[in-house]
Amino acid sequence: SQQGEEDPQALSIQEGENATMNCSYKTSINNLQWYRQNSGRGLVHLILIRSNEREKHSGRLRVTLDTSKKSSSLLITASRAADTASYFCATDPDTGRRALTFGSGTRLQVQP
Amino acid sequence: DAGVTQSPTHLIKTRGQHVTLRCSPISGHKSVSWYQQVLGQGPQFIFQYYEKEERGRGNFPDRFSARQFPNYSSELNVNALLLGDSALYLCASSSMPGQPQHFGDGTRLSIL
Numbered sequence: 001s002q003q004g005e006e007d008p009q010a011l012s013i014q015e016g017e018n019a020t021m022n023c024s025y026k027t028s029i030n031n032l033q034w035y036r037q038n039s040g041r042g043l044v045h046l047i048l049i050r051s052n053e054r055e056k057h058s059g060r061l062r063v064t065l066d067t068s069k070k071s072s073s074l075l076i077t078a079s080r081a082a083d084t085a086s087y088f089c090a091t092d093p094d095t096g097r098r099a100l101t102f103g104s105g106t107r108l109q110v111q112p
Numbered sequence: 113d114a115g116v117t118q119s120p121t122h123l124i125k126t127r128g129q130h131v132t133l134r135c136s137p138i139s140g141h142k143s144v145s146w147y148q149q150v151l152g153q154g155p156q157f158i159f160q161y162y163e164k165e166e167r168g169r170g171n172f173p174d175r176f177s178a179r180q181f182p183n184y185s186s187e188l189n190v191n192a193l194l195l196g197d198s199a200l201y202l203c204a205s206s207s208m209p210g211q212p213q214h215f216g217d218g219t220r221l222s223i224l
Contacts, residue, residue, distance in 0.1 A: 030210055033212060033213075042116070042204075088154050098160070098168070098210040100157065102155045102156070105154050
């Protein structure tokens with residue numbers, strides 16, 4: 001079963017605009033990770049935020065985590081056509097089994 | 113350094129057959145996880161191996177099995193294939209469970 005749910009399911013923006021994707025999850029976590037997947041390819045790790053962190057930056061990416069609301073957001077600033085991909089959040093649950101549980105993803109289309 | 117490699121890239125089987133998928137992790141990585149990704153959905157966790165021992169199993173039937181070899185490569189076996197097993201099978205490696213995972217490009221399995 002999918003632990004996380006991304007919102008929106010699909011997003012279409014113009015180059016240069018910002019893109020915000022949200023993720024909600026259900027159980028306690030050690031960390032939350034965001035991944036990108038280009039069509040027909042494997043997933044690429046973008047950023048990891050630990051349960052005791054509230055915000056993290058990496059280049060044009062900004063991730064926030066609110067453990068009280070069990071939610072996270074990914075902001076991509078100044079988007080580019082190359083950012084077109086599906087984006088997934090994945091939770092590392094606070095249980096003995098350290099297996100990632102992925103959400104259903106947000107499909108981002110950046111128009112040039 | 114080579115990334116995670118999976119073989120074969122594509123495979124066509126018929127119902128009732130058996131399939132073996134292979135994965136070579138990034139050099140130095142001792143944890144390998146397998147995921148099933150159906151079109152339009154996020155990856156679903158199947159197995160995790162660390163130091164050649166099974167560390168976790170997802171909600172998949174006993175037709176699915178896996179193992180990890182002394183060189184940390186891994187095989188995923190699926191018996192008595194069903195139409196619903198058609199999916200992209202992804203392998204991911206990490207230095208240890210809970211760390212960011214590095215994905216291969218997957219094996220596209222089609223069941224006729």
